[in-house]
Amino acid sequence: MTNMHRALALLAAALCLLVAACGGGGGSSGGSGGGSGSSSSSSAALTLTIHYKRLDNDYSGWGLHLWNDTTGTAAIASGTVTTWTSPRAFDSVTGGWATAIIPLSNSNAHLNFLIHKGDAKSPMLDLRVNHATFGSDVWVVQETGTLYATQAAADTAAAKVGRQAESLDMAAVPVGTTTSALPAGWSQRGQFMEIFVRSYKDSDGDGRGDLKGLTSKLDYLQSLGVTGLWLMPVFESQDNDHGYAVADYRAIERDYGTMADFDELVTQAHARGIGIVLDYVMNHSAAQNPLFLDAVSSPTNSRRDWYVFNATDPNWSTWGGNPWRPTAYGYNYGLFADIMPDFNLKNPAVVAWHMDNLRFWLNRGVDGFRFDAVETFVENGSANWYNQPETHAVLIQARNTINSYANRYMVCEAPDHPGDYAGASCGHVFAFGRQSDIRTTATSGAMTAGLAAHFASPQRSVLPLFLSNHDSFAGSRPIVELSGHAEGDYRIAAAIAILGSDTPFAYYGEEIGMGSNGESGDASLRAPMSWTNTVAGFTSGTPYRTVASNLASYNAAAQTGVSVSLLETYRGLYAVRTANPLLQSGTLTLLSAAGDPRVVFLRRQAAQTAVVLINLSTTSQTMTADTGLSVTTFATIYPTTGATVTSNASGRITMTIPAQGVAIVRTP
Ligand SMILES: [Ca+2]
Ligand SMILES: [Ca+2]
Known part of the structure; x- marks a missing residue:
């Protein structure tokens, strides 16, 4: 169920951009007559000549799918438009090139085309050409998405078919500097923010967020209390959006900036005590890789x-x-989409290359990785393509690679079996499913059985909680999920996720109650960050995607310094964790039960004990907690400091907590 939504969303986004079926309209195959001239552009008839090269010189069954843009002027007459099942045949094959002369109805309009044999496409991309600006002849080479204006350029490209990876840095990468720029123990207690760089902050006015923009917001993140960033993929990608279709694992996405921009981000983050964790997609690459x-x-x-x-x-x-x-x-x-072919992770050379890629980034000072979709790594058959045992060996290699560097962090996305991947293979796995438990606990006023089980689990410390992320299968933005409820519910949910995790994760904008942008699916979750009450907070240009619909009322500027705001709630929760390491990495003992209108737990480290009391109800409650420490005075450390409470002879403390309030007390 979980990843299905993700797959469908990817398909919807990717296929319409890249698959022919979205473009072509009706009409019959053109099938114009012969003609053998290699150049056209005569005054008699306006034509475009398409030349196509296959190295096997076998053109049987191959033809052209032709269609116009859905709006604007048509490039070809309706009779020239093809249907998917009736491609236009090539006119001739001469000198190893297949040729088709396409009659045009307008020189200055875009012709869309694709070369296919049945459902097989080569190259696997929609192509688009404008006669007026490009010229009357276009050369296309199998597996090469580029349009060439001369045969000489196309011949050069054809000579590279089958060895295009020579353009990539495929060198083995030995272990470099292994020391960490961050405080010892950082990886056991990071307070993480997941960031979609394209939507975070635009530095150059092109409407898309970039690395320089993110660097300019590090002071904000540091002030908030964030000590780790999980960046959604920043490598060169084919999707021009989320980045999960990687075209080059050792290059920075050009929309995001340069490698120098990336190095500067790492340097500036480390200077602020913030680690950088990169999203790494090992299951699949881009089809254009x-x-x-x-x-x-x-x-x-x-x-x-x-x-x-x-x-x-x-x-x-x-x-x-x-x-x-x-x-x-x-x-x-290709499990997720045709633009995302799965790697063969049973091939040791592929896994070894991925390990080299990890070292490439670790050597640049990266502080860890988030691994995408690990349950899909290995496929063994029609009923065995998910959560296969061989996957763990791959992840253990990754973990060993990462652990050869000091103080690094590793976390996996394994939505359906998080417990199977925590510990032995991944180290940490997001606690998928618990985001729903937390929301229900907050809105219903009673702790769910799932949340109680999570807190009782011996794996709790390696299963980070989160309220939201970039995928719609995990739910909508919390402000949408909790719609109709007061912000008190939101504050309770945040407190549970942050105080109940050793390494809590938030999603950019979650800390300010950023909402949906009204788009569908994943795009609704990935709006430009609401820095101020206008789009100018994100970009000086036109944002590439619709901003959040609640921008005017929920934005960082409006909430900064406002004590009752969500932003200051998040800041306060991160601050109390930072000031009290036992709230980050101490043991957790749950004292309340499923169904209770409260969440109460102890956190202990060395000789120190803290008690976290969360009142889920909308009325004041007198709450007790059995600390096991008789006649000990506890100091209040949240929400304010100063007040004390003393346990009785049997170790019980009693406190009155206001409606939907959170209190934390601690031994001296
Ligand atoms: Ca930009
Ligand atoms: Ca796979």
Whole structure:
């Protein structure tokens, strides 16, 4: 259930951009007559000549899908538009090139086209050309998404088919500097913020967030109490959005800036005691990753077994249907989308290369990794493509790689089996499912059985809690989930997640109650950060995505210094953790039970004990906690300092907590 939503969202976003079926309208195959001239542009008839190169020189079955933009002037007449099942055939094959002369109805309009054989596309991209600006001839080479204006340039590209990965840095990466720039123990008690760089802060007015923008907000994050950032993927990607389709694992996404910008971010973060944890996608790459372009180019390519192919269609049924995608040579396994082919993680060379990539970033001072979709790593069959035992060996290699550096952090996304991956293989795994428990606990006024079980679990300390993240399968923004309830519910939920975790995670904007932007699916969760009450807080230009609908009333500027605000609540909770390490890494003993209108727990470290009391009800409650420490005076450390309470001879303290209030007391 969980990842299905994610897969569908990715499909919706990716397919419409990149799959032919979204573009082509009706109409019949053009099928114009012969003609063998290699250049056109005559005054008699306006045409575009498309030249296509396959290295196997086998053009049987290959044809063109042609369509116009959905708005604006049409480039081709309706009779020239094709349907997916009736491609326009090439006119001739000459000198190793297939050629088609397409009659145009307008020179200055974009023609969309795609070269395919049945459902197999090569290159695997929609292509788009404007006759007036590009010229009358366009050359296309298999597995090369570039349009070439001359045959010479195309011949050069054709010579690189099957060895495009030579453009990548594939060098082995030895262990470099292993010391940490952060305080000892940082990785056991980080207070993390998940950040989508594209939506955080734009520094150059292009409407997209970038690394310089994020660096400019480090003071805000430090002031908030954040000590760790989980950055959603920052590597060069094909999706132009979330970054989970990685085109180059050792390059910074060009929209985000340069490697120098990244190094400066790491330096500036470390100077503020903030660690940088990168999202790492090991299950799949982008289809435009040169490694995949090589693998798909020929059944005998040396990268072929870096991905997962089968000569015939195994036709499995997974989240979004059949994950086996037709290619020019056999079927390719891409669980999430056709732009995201799965790596073959049974191939030790692939895993070794991923470890080199991890060291590449660790050597630059990165403080750890968040691993995406680990349950999908290995596939063994139609009923065994998820949560397979071989996955753990891969993750243990990653963990050992990371642990050869000091003070690093590793956390995994394993939504359906977090407990299976915590400890032995991942180290830490997000406590998926508990975000719903926390919300229900807050809104119902009674602790859920799931939350009680979590606090009683021996794995609690390695299962970080979160209220929200970037995926809609985890729920909407909390302000939406808790809609109709007072902010008191929000504050309770935040207190449970932050005080009940050793390494709590928040999602950018959560600390200010940022809302949905009214878009659908994941995009609704990924709005530009609400810095001020106008879009100017995010960008001086036009934001690439709609801002949150509650921007005017919920933004960082409006809440800063306002004691009752959500922002100051988060700041206060982080501050009390920071000042009291036992709230970060002490043991946790739950004293209340499922169904109780309160959450009460002890945290202990060495000789110190703290008691956390959360009143879930909307009336004042007199609450007790059995500390095991008879006649000991406890000092209040949250929400204010000063008041004391003393346990009786049997170790019980009694406190009156206001409606939806949170109190923390501690031994001296
Ligand atoms: Ca920018
Ligand atoms: Ca996989």
